[in-house]
Amino acid sequence: MAAPSRCNHLIMFDSSLMIYLYGGQVIFWENDYQEQFLFVSRKASFKPPKAIRGGIHICFPQFGSHGLLEQHGFARNRIWSVDENPPPFPATTSNCHIDLILKQSLEDLKIWPHRYEFRLRVALSPTGDLMLTSRIKNINEDGKPFKFRFSYQTYFLVSDISEVRVEGLETLDYLDNLQNGERRTEQGDTVVFESEVDKVYLSAPPKIVIIDHDKKRTFELRKEGLPDVVVWNPWDKRAKTIPDFGEEEYRCMLCVGAAQVEKPITFRPGEEWQSRQEISVVPSSYSSGH
Numbered sequence: 678m679a680a681p682s683r684c685n686h687l688i689m690f691d692s693s694l695m696i697y698l699y700g701g702q703v704i705f706w707e708n709d710y711q712e713q714f715l716f717v718s719r720k721a722s723f724k725p726p727k728a729i730r731g732g733i734h735i736c737f738p739q740f741g742s743h744g745l746l747e748q749h750g751f752a753r754n755r756i757w758s759v760d761e762n763p764p765p766f767p768a769t770t771s772n773c774h775i776d777l778i779l780k781q782s783l784e785d786l787k788i789w790p791h792r793y794e795f796r797l798r799v800a801l802s803p804t805g806d807l808m809l810t811s812r813i814k815n816i817n818e819d820g821k822p823f824k825f826r827f828s829y830q831t832y833f834l835v836s837d838i839s840e841v842r843v844e845g846l847e848t849l850d851y852l853d854n855l856q857n858g859e860r861r862t863e864q865g866d867t868v869v870f871e872s873e874v875d876k877v878y879l880s881a882p883p884k885i886v887i888i889d890h891d892k893k894r895t896f897e898l899r900k901e902g903l904p905d906v907v908v909w910n911p912w913d914k915r916a917k918t919i920p921d922f923g924e925e926e927y928r929c930m931l932c933v934g935a936a937q938v939e940k941p942i943t944f945r946p947g948e949e950w951q952s953r954q955e956i957s958v959v960p961s962s963y964s965s966g967h
């Protein structure tokens with residue numbers, strides 16, 4: 678198994694995978710042919726208070742801006758630690774993996790008065806699939822339960838958003854953040870992109886497929902323990918209002934992530950929650966007869 682090298686807050690596995698301890702965020706993933714799969718804005722900030730615009734955001738314990746915490750919670754805006762003594766993770770064959778842990782600060786206890794253990798394993802399978810596994814445990818000593826929402830907000834790098842389609846979300850209900858979170862039903866027989874999209878698809882299937890026609894590549898996203906899927910592209914007008922988004926960059930990115938948004942998770946001290954998101958990249962000769 679490849680051993681990671683470390684430079685300050687950056688952990689690298691050869692040239693295939695890079696993780697920033699700031700945010701516990703995968704920011705770079707490429708295959709043996711130097712094809713890159715994740716978008717990172719050329720205007721991204723790599724230090725607090727802004728999350729790094731791109732890669733895979735770990736959104737916890739909140740999703741969105743409704744609530745007391747910062748947008749999408751604090752996990753993506755904190756420095757994580759390497760977990761030197763991880764508990765056994767579910768058996769997965771991996772070429773390389775790193776275990777991280779988010780230790781809460783006294784400041785965070787003031788804004789979210791709960792004690793938790795959040796462990797994240799980032800791994801590459803022998804076939805180059807990117808696997809993220811999260812384990813969150815309630816360790817409140819006051820017997821109190823806590824409630825949270827979660828998302829692996831993944832910025833896929835695509836050739837041209839207008840040439841991308843997503844399969845597996847058709848006929849699903851979704852919450853439309855462009856219509857005050859109104860619940861609607863997907864009518865299309867596949868999801869295509871012609872303007873800003875900001876949706877949370879509900880009770881999505883365990884696998885969805887993102888087909889990047891121009892790059893002749895297909896991403897398969899598989900999820901466990903997460904019912905929903907967030908899909909976002911700001912398009913031109915909204916992108917111009919986001920300081921850490923470069924001009925026209927909206928064309929080469931699509932945010933899709935396994936999530937728990939509609940119904941928050943609530944559990945009591947001692948209970949542990951686990952979720953996983955796995956991404957494979959297959960040539961686009963992929964027939965969508967899945």
Ligand code: TA6
Binds near residue numbers: 749
């Ligand atoms: O998942 C979509 C979304 O909630 C959008 O509304 C947009 O705010 C996006 O997340 C990015 O949020 P951020 O806080 O990273 O700018």
